[in-house]
Amino acid sequence: AQKITQTQPGMFVQEKEAVTLDCTYDTSDPSYGLFWYKQPSSGEMIFLIYQGSYDQQNATEGRYSLNFQKARKSANLVISASQLGDSAMYFCAMREGPETGKLIFGQGTTLQVKP
Amino acid sequence: GAVVSQHPSRVICKSGTSVKIECRSLDFQATTMFWYRQFPKQSLMLMATSNEGSKATYEQGVEKDKFLINHASLTLSTLTVTSAHPEDSSFYICSARPSWNYEQYFGPGTRLTVT
Numbered sequence: 001a002q003k004i005t006q007t008q009p010g011m012f013v014q015e016k017e018a019v020t021l022d023c024t025y026d027t028s029d030p031s032y033g034l035f036w037y038k039q040p041s042s043g044e045m046i047f048l049i050y051q052g053s054y055d056q057q058n059a060t061e062g063r064y065s066l067n068f069q070k071a072r073k074s075a076n077l078v079i080s081a082s083q084l085g086d087s088a089m090y091f092c093a094m095r096e097g098p099e100t101g102k103l104i105f106g107q108g109t110t111l112q113v114k115p
Numbered sequence: 116g117a118v119v120s121q122h123p124s125r126v127i128c129k130s131g132t133s134v135k136i137e138c139r140s141l142d143f144q145a146t147t148m149f150w151y152r153q154f155p156k157q158s159l160m161l162m163a164t165s166n167e168g169s170k171a172t173y174e175q176g177v178e179k180d181k182f183l184i185n186h187a188s189l190t191l192s193t194l195t196v197t198s199a200h201p202e203d204s205s206f207y208i209c210s211a212r213p214s215w216n217y218e219q220y221f222g223p224g225t226r227l228t229v230t
Contacts, residue, residue, distance in 0.1 A: 033217060043206055045159075045221035091158065101147060101217040103210075105158045 002027045004094050006106035013082045014114050020067070021077045021109045023092030033095035034075040035103065036066065040088040048090075051075055082113045118142055119211050121222035128199055128229055136194045136225045138209030144189035145211035149219060150182075153206040165192050199229040 003026040013019035025034065036048040051059045051066045059066045067076040079086055092106040118141040128134045138148055147166050151159040163179075165171040165186035173179045181203075183195040192211075196203050206226050210219040 037221075043153075043208070043224040043226070045208065045210075045224075047218070047220075050218070089156075095217055101212050101219065102149070102161060102164060103219060104161075107158050108156075110156075 002096050002104055004092055004104050004106040006092055006109050008109045010110045012112050012114060016081055018080045019082055021090050023075045023106055025073050025094050035093040036077045037091045038088045084113050087111060087113045117220045119220045119222040121209055121225050123225060125226045130200055130229055131198055133195055133197045134199055136207055138192045138222050140190045140211040143213045146214045147212040148186055148192040149210045150194050151208045201229045204229045
């Protein structure tokens with residue numbers, strides 16, 4: 001069965017420093033996609049970054065990068081130069097199979113950026 | 116582009132009444148729409164997957180007679196919580212998947228409070 005695990009319920013980071021949010025996954029499907037979403041207190045889900053299982057290079061989007069280690073089945077999110085507005089809940093998700101596009105979400109990590 | 120709206124954003128209803136939540140893809144046609152439920156500080160739990168013109172597929176443990184889903188057009192899906200009870204109070208989020216990729220675009224969510 002497919003599974004996504006985020007082992008850090010809460011994280012603190014000093015403003016302007018980098019932080020890594022962990023995500024491991026388990027699937028037997030060779031084709032899958034991994035997503036990171038940010039959910040501020042308003043509740044909206046904000047798409048951050050996507051990594052396909054066949055992508056050769058790690059995905060990057062501005063201050064966000066995904067450290068994709070396929071053999072270890074990990075897809076950690078790295079946020080560089082943290083800002084106060086980065087304080088939010090972060091979810092890792094995996095696309096479950098190509099047919100429906102269903103997403104399985106991890107438990108989430110609450111990130112607090114300290115001034 | 117790829118904007119999804121939800122209406123209402125907040126609703127308070129009395130126990131025993133029904134409430135309908137709308138999910139619209141504003142600038143694209145959604146092949147598939149998904150409905151999620153989220154309790155405070157918890158992850159998103161997929162309730163059901165709906166495809167336009169066909170019956171929704173419910174996840175295990177979700178009562179289909181209680182959570183009625185209608186996907187009448189390629190831009191509109193509705194979730195009706197029937198005979199609501201206080202334990203149905205939650206944050207309900209929809210997402211829509213366009214025909215051209217596997218990404219899901221999320222609505223802003225609906226906070227339901229049943230008194």
